[in-house]
Each structure stands twice: as C-alpha cells, then as structure tokens.
Amino acid sequence: DEWLSGDIREDPIGAIEQGASKIDDWLIIATSSEGTVRNGSGDNIKMELKSILRGDYYAPHISIWYYCLDDVREVGDPDMWVKANPNLGKTVSYETYQLDVERAENNPAARNDILAKRFGIPMEGYTYFFTYEETLPHMRRDYWNMPCALGADLSQGDDFCAFTFLFPLRQDEFGIKTRSYITSRTFGNLPSAMAMKYQEFINEGSLVVFEGTTLEMMDVYDDLDKYIIDCGYEVNCFGYDPYNAQEFITRWCNENGSYGVEKVIQGSKTESVPLGELKNLSEDRLLLFDQSLMSFAMGNCIVLEDTNGNRKLYKKRHDQKIDNVAALMDAYVAWKRNKEMF
Template sequence: MALSNTAVPKYYGAFRDAVIRGEIPVCREIEMEMNRIDELIADRGIYYDDRPVEGWIAYCEEELTLTDGGNLVMLDTFKLWGEQIFGWYYFEEREVWEPNPNGPGGHFVVKTIKKRLINKQYLIVGRGAAKSLYDSCIQSYFENIDTSTTHQITTAPTMKQAEEVIQPIKTAITRAKGPLFRFLTEGSLQNTTGAKANRVKLASTKKGIENFFTGSLIEVRPMSIDKLQGLRTKVSTIDEWLSGDVREDVVGAIEQGASKLDDYLIIATSSEGTVRNGSGDTIKMELMKILKGEYPAINTSIWWYKLDSIDEISEPNKWLKANPNLGKTVTFEVYQRDVERAENAPAARNDILAKRFGLPMEGYTYYFTYEETLKYRKRDFSGMPCSMGGDLSRGDDFCDFTFMFPLPNGTFGIKTRAYISDLTFRKLPSAMRSKYEQFISEGSLIVMEGTVLDMMQVYEDLDNHVAERGYDVRCFGYDPYNAKEFVERWASENGSFGIEKVIQGAKTESVPLGELKKLSEERMLLFDEELMSFCMGNCITITDTNGNRKLYKKRGDQKIDAVAAMMDAYIAYKLNRDAFE
C-alpha cells in the first residue's frame, strides 16, 4: 500500500471490526481512543503508511527473541500499538540549507518534510501483558534499523526493574538467530586494535546495549528528574510510572530534552498502583482530557485498559478489558486465582484490583497532587482572626499547631508552627536533618531542649508566638490523644468557648478531608511555609469501600502532622463559624 490519507490502518481495522462484532470487549477509555483514531483516518492532512509497520514486525519476528530465548511471535496487541507509532505521518514545509554543488556557500530552499505523527504513547494495562517486551521491541528496532546515532534510555522506579527491558535484547544478541544479528555479532569485543571487520558491531557492555556501527546506545537510567532532564534521547521507555512511589514528573523531564529532536518517541507503560504518585495522578487527568477531546493532542497515543466497574470482576468474559493479552501472555487461571485470593485475603485485595484489573480502589493514595503542594509567596496575617488546630499525639516527636485565617473571598490563609525535641533532632539521618534545618531557618519548626517535649514549655512558646503575631484565635480544634494538660491550661487562660475535641477516624475525618481537598485543588489554601508543603506532599489517606477517608499516620519518617492540625482547625472553624462573622 502506498502512502494514503484515506486508508484504514490494517491492524486497527481488524481490531475495530472484532470490537463491533462483540468478540473483543473494550472499556470506555479504549472506546474514546478508537474515536480519536477514526478522526485521524478522516483527517486529510494525516497519512497512513503500512511499510514501516510491516518492517518493524518483520524485524522483531526475524531477529528478536523472548527473554528465555524462545521465538518471538508478534502479538496482535503489539501490532495494534506499534501501528500507532510507525503508521501515521504528516508533511510540513521547512526551510533547509542547501550548499552549492560547485563551490562554497549555499542557500535556503523550501522543502516538504515527512514527519512521524506520534511522539508519545501511554500504555496502562494489567499485570502480565508483556509491556516490557513491547518496550524492548521498540528500543531494539530504533537502535539497529535507524542509521543515525541515537541515544536511547529506559527507566523504572528501580534500576533492576528497568533492566527487564534490556534483558530480551541481550538474549537476542546471544542467540543471534536472524541474519542481521548474526552479522552484527560476528567478531570479538576484545578486538580493539585490529581490523574493524573482525570487531563485534553489536554488544551488551557495561554502558548498555551498544551498536558500534552507528554509535547508538540503549542505557538504563534512574527514575529521577536530576538524572533524566537535558538529555537528547530519541527513544525513551518509562516502565511502571504509576506503580512506584515516584513524586516527580519524569515524563515531562524526558520530553523537555527529547523535544530538541524532530522525531523523538516516549513510551510510558505501567499497570495501576495502590500507592499512586502525585505526578501520575496529574498525568492521568491530562490523558482523560485528551480522550474526551477537551484539548487536541494528536501526537499522543493512549491505550488505557481497565474494567469499567468493580462488578465486572465476576464476569471472566470482561477481563479482556483490563488485559487484552489474557490467554496469551498470562492465563485465565492466574486471574481466577487472584480473584479468589482477593475474596479471601483482604490485605491483597487492593493490589489485585489495581494491578490485574486497573481499578485503584481502596488503599493508600497520595492525597494532594504535586501542584497542590507548591507554596505561595510570603504573606502576613498578623492581627487577623483565625482557627487553631493542634496535633500533640507524638510526645517524643513532632507536635504541630496550624492556624487557618478565613479570608473574604472564601480562601484560607495557613500558618503552621511545629515543635521537636533536641534528642529526636540529633538522631535524624543526615538527609532528613538538612530538610528539618530548612524548616528551622524559616521559623516553622522549633527545637526544644530535652529528651521529650515538655507540653508546658510548648504552651508558653506558642502563647508568646500568638501574642507577638497578634493572632486572634477564636476557636481551637485538637486531637485528644496526649492533649489533656495543654488543653486544660488553654481553657483556663483563654476560656472554654470554641474548644472542640476532634476524635480521629473515618467517621470524623472523611467530610473535612474532602472539603480541604476541594480547597487545595482550587488553590484556596494559601500557605507560604516549606513545612506545610512537605507535610502535604507526604499526606496519604486510606479509603474504604464506601469511599470514607482517613489520614494514614503509621509512617513515622513521613510527617503529616501539619495537615492533621489543619484538619482539626478546619473542623473547629466549621463548628464555630458564627465567631468569624
């Protein structure tokens, strides 16, 4: 088939027909992606070319192997996903410098350039769908078929996990079953001074997978913005970006460097996770906007497999919605065993629902996205009325007080003040100690002398702080654990009006947490201290099957005390709203 702006892609057409016949069930997100592909077919400015697609498939089946050395037979899903990358093109006019053929100098001429359409592909699919092998097929093809010198990277939450993409390529090099790999692996890696014809042309080295013909390299990189930004990578694969505890937008960091090249490609593959990272949640919100057509991003391909409802877990014929390779790369029996385990082992239920069926249900969730934890410019709320919240539950560690200042436009000013004992501070690891020193320098963390905190000393310091700033504290919400002595003195010196006991638990916390989340999403919580940003970034909630939330406090090294105190202050404010009129 020649280049065409009317043709239906071969493998997508077969997939669409199977969906229409009811042979393949699809979820709502895949249906929306199919609508986007139909729009590409109807767009006369976008062209489909089947030759690169067939070339990629032929290369993979002829040269590559599975991780165990077995023959690789391209799956229909791989062909469908790869067709999105290699099949779509558009043309643009560009001024190109053309040197004079008979001497020095030259001139600019306008030429029509053919460009690949898809630069990013997101693949969210259940565990066992051979996502890493698909990444390997893309990486190997670009390194050995593209004649330009390419820098390619693969990254994952751990380096060992990222090496799973490299491993099938290493096996294929060792086996060298196809004519191209037999030619590229002839010779010796130790031959560095003899004839180049006797040197190996493709090898696995300590750098990664190197092609010595073109100087191309596939290497493993840590999943950290510091290690990924500024690279000129032509092909980047990001594995398990939703599964790990990653707080940074690594996709954006890679794209900033890769966009220096015209035809870069970023493939982000992952299954759902129970502890989801803030950047991952933000990316998924962006993907949903693209799928809904709220803003066009025709350079992005999105294959988001999941069940539409938790009720579909009881219908095995719907499981293909979450894993289209079910029965090929992973058996129905494995899924059936996981379903039975989820019913009988509640501790494993969350992981199974997320990883197998794409349903991030009950479990640990980072509550505030990264954007919501960014602090504002410095503000001064001296002399203003406020609600104070106190979290005194850790007498040997953090003790936090947060002040909420209701502002006329419905926003809330936030200030916080935390206390820690000198012994606890001295025992901190060096990295955490430097973070705490940052809080101390901004004045939001006070180190008190002694082994444990003396609540009366804390009271006197806090009372002096309130007097110095002129805060008009009109109500006080507190967690009753370890707070009796402090609250009794507060009541005796300031009166008992507006003092509210906040008992921890989903029954008490669910509604105020939901309202605080809405306020943070609209950027109506105006905090300017790094300590509050730090605590919001650590904030994890546990959600039960009824959707009720409560704060998760067991991770001692990840402080959320300022958020807990802010919630107490907010509850006290709601119960005493008349005091602020």
C-alpha cells in the same frame, strides 16, 4: 507480571533483582495493572515508584510508564480513556472499554475491578493526597490582629507536635501559618539531607527544637502562647485530636475558656468530608500558605482510601511527618463548627 494486582506478601522485583545482579547488563521489565488487593507489597512498590516520579529521590536506572485516569469522573468521557491505555484502538477496541463501562454501571460487584484494571484507578489503598502544584507556597503574608482557628495534633507528642493556624479570608480563601516542635534528639537522628530540610524550617520560624528526648507539653504551651501574642493572632476556636492532648487542652481551657474548643475524633468516618473539602480548596489554590514546612507536610501527606471512597490520614513516623496537615484539618473542623465567631 501483575505484581500490583496479585495478592503477594513479598517483593518479587527485589528478589529478581538480587538474582539478576549476578550477571552483566541485566534488565527487569515489570508490568502490572491496578488491582483490588490493597496494602500489600505491590502497593509498597507503587508508592516507591511514585516517589521517584515526584522527584523525592534520584533513580536514573529506573524508567517508569504510569498510565491512569486522574479522576473517576473521567470514566464517562471516552476521549480520556487513552490516558489509561495508549494502545486503545490498536490492541484493544473502544467497544471493549465501553462494554466494561456499562457493566461497571450495572454490576456494582464488578465496578472496583473494572475501574482498577481498565482505568488504573485504585478504589482502595494508600495514595499521595496533594499534587506537586498544590504544594507550591504562595507569596508571604502576615495576619496580624486577625481572627483564626487553631488546630493541634499532639498524637506524636513524645518527640513531635504540630499546630496550624487557619485564617478565613474573603471568597473562600484561607490563610495558613504553622508552628511545630521537635526534640533535639529527633533532630540529631535525622539523615543529613533531611536535617538540612529541617534547618530550613527552623530558619523560617515554623519549627522549634527543644532540648531533650521528649517534649514537655507545658514548655510547648508557653512557647506557643508567646508566639500567638507576638504575632497578634486572635484565636477564636481550637480543634484538637484528643490522643495525648489532655494536659495541653486542660491548661488551654483554664486560661482561655472552653467555648470554641472542639474535639476532632480521628477516623475515616469523621475525616473523609473535611479532607475532601480541603482537597477542593487546595486544587483551586485557596489555601494560602507561605512556609516551607507546610509545603513539605502537604507533599508527604498520604491518605488511606477504602472501597467506599472514605479517606483518612495515614501517619508515618520518623522523618516524614504529616502532622501539620492533620492540624490543618482539626482547625478547619473547628472553624466549620464555629462560623458565627468569624
């Protein structure tokens, strides 16, 4: 009980499962409310269960009941409360919940605890950023000879780097194209199922594999430059995360000029606002991407949210990269700072 809301350092369910497996027909029932203790073993268990719910992997022996409000704004609507507790009106009264809502409004110190335990809303911690519906690709489009903002995330440039092109369209719509690079060593070390997924990206032209153990940034630059010319993209501004980007950016500025080149510092203070705006656009299906790589990157995008609601991207290494979402954010920030160029 309360494996998520307690301050634990080890996985209790895994330990119980090891002991229970010594007998036949064992069953583990693990229940917990949300808590305010974050980034511990409980959060890891919750993220694994969410992965099962999303269909990321098959676990027919695990049944999951997950009750929560979808948004903190629903706290003000009593008709929504039953989503967080199906026993509302039976084992616990609406009056009890109403008293807690009033307490949360008048006692900021108790707010996070009430939102977590009564309504299943974690006010801090890791969460998947995009819903499944938001990751579904749109119909294929081409943006030949159209102006765009380019975003680059080179922070894992030793074996993986990503570029996202953002095309401002009418009525708040944005076209999106991606181009990413990995080494043959990284590709060769992927599990077979993930390698098949990456092969799909290679076939659609959104992923390029370079031979070797590490990526040579000048080779990446040459290929990206050729890709931009072949596609007829007109890059008006360029946003980048400065980590590991000096060599690439120096050449870009030498060949294309430094006007419109924007440094996008990573961190919750600078990421929270553009991430929130991209989330709103995504919910309204205004981010028009048609490549499987972008769909994959959005599906694996995890953000870390603090108690003030500030968000920042959480970067996982190995096979689940979110670099194209980071590059999208960089492109979006560059566009916002240079709207007069479009």
